[in-house]
Amino acid sequence: MLKLNPHLSVDCVIFGFDGQNLKALLTKRNIPDPENANKFITDYKLPGDFITDEEDLQTAANRILKELTGLTNIFLKQLWVFGSPRRINKERDINWLRETTGLPIERVVTIAYYSLIKIAESQQENANINNALWIKVEEISELAFDHFEILQRGLKTLRTRLQIEPVGFELLPRQFTLRQLQNLYEVILGRELDNRNFRKKILKAEYLVATDDKEKEVAHKPARLFMFDKDIYEKSEMRDLGFQF
C-alpha cells in the first residue's frame, strides 16, 4: 500500500481542444451540504492527488493524467507552486480532504502542472470512472480550493507559450486546416484574429508543412491539410526569441 504524503499534492490543468472550444478536464465532487444533512452540494475541482512517499512530482502528475485520460507521453509541464498557508481556507474543503484520504491534513502545498491533449485521443471511460468532465474554459467561473486561480495561471502560461513555441500543435489532430489552427489561437488568446495577418505570420514557420491532402466530407470547398514537423521545428530559426545573438 502506497503511503500518501499529506503535505504535498499535485494538481493538473488538463487543456483540450475539440476543434471549436478550449476545454479543461475537471472532476466533480458531491459534498454534504452543511446546512441540510440530506442534501449534497456539487462542485468542480482540478484533477489532483497527494503524492506518495516514493514518487517524483512529475510521476505523480503523469499518474493522474493517465488515470483520467488513459494517455501517457503527453505534454506535461510544471506550471507553478501554490503554497500560501491559507490556500485551503474553506472548512468543507479541509473536511473533504480529511474524509476522502484519512490523512491528518493541515497545510498543503500543491505543485501545479499543465497538460495539452487531443480530446479525441483521450479515453472517455477513464474520465467517466473518475467523475471527470470536459468543460469549456470560458464557462468556468469558480472551482473548489484555489483551483480557479490555478486554472487562470495555466491559461496565462498557455497564452505566453503559444507565442514562443508551437504548443498549440499538441492540441490539434495530426493533420489540420489553417482555419482549425486559427480557431485554436483565437480561443486561447480569447479574441478574433485577422485571417490574412494570421496566415501571413503563421506560414513563415518552416515547421508548418503543407500536405497533399485536403479536408474530407465538408460542405464547403475542402481546405488543404497541414502538419507540424517536429524535426524542422527543433532545428528551426523560428525558435529564436526576441534577442538571439
Added chain:
Amino acid sequence: MLKLNPHLSVDCVIFGFDGQNLKALLTKRNIPDPENANKFITDYKLPGDFITDEEDLQTAANRILKELTGLTNIFLKQLWVFGSPRRINKERDINWLRETTGLPIERVVTIAYYSLIKIAESQQENANINNALWIKVEEISELAFDHFEILQRGLKTLRTRLQIEPVGFELLPRQFTLRQLQNLYEVILGRELDNRNFRKKILKAEYLVATDDKEKEVAHKPARLFMFDKDIYEKSEMRDLGFQF
C-alpha cells in the same frame, strides 16, 4: 518562536554581476569528517531554509534574500520545484539538516527561486554573518545536496529569459556602457559575441536609452552611458515574442 515545516524548503540561486563575472552567492558549511572525528569538510550550498508554518513561499525566499544581502524588492522568481524522493541522498546532508534544525527530516521538497541583484548594492556584512560568498559561476563544479543541478537550471532559465526580457538590466548599475552590457550577455551566454552585431541588435530596443553622461576615470576614451527605461519597456513592441498576433 516560528515553527519550521520539515517537508518544504526554499533554495535561492542568487545571481550577481561585478562588471566582469557572473557570480552566485553560496553559503559555506563546515561539516564533521566522518572518517576523522577531529576534522571538518568544507563545502558550499545555495542559500535556503525550511519555510515556517505561517509563511508564503515567496515570503520565505524574500526572507533568505534579505538576510544574506540586506536587499528587499529584488527580482525574485520561482524557478522550479525539486521533489525527487532521492534528492537528499547523502548521509552527511541528512545528518547536517537534522542537527542544524532539530527537525525530523525525511523527504524534503524544495521550491527553488532565482534572483538577480547588483552586487555593489548588497550588504557585505550580511553575507559575512551568514558565511556567504560570491563565487564565479564558471568556477562552481559541485555543491551540497542537489544544489548544483538547481544552479544549472537557474543558469538555463536566465539564458532563456535574457532573450525574451531585459532581465540583464537587473544585474547592471543604473547607468552602464554598451561594453558592460555586452560583457553581461557574454558571461551569461558563456560565449563571445560579435561587437557590431550585438550593438546593432541591442540598440533596436527602444527602452535602452542613451544618456548625456560618459564614463569617468577610465584610461581609454570614455564611452557613453546608457540606461534602461522601464516605462518604455512596459509599453514596448520589443516585448513581442515570435508569434504576436
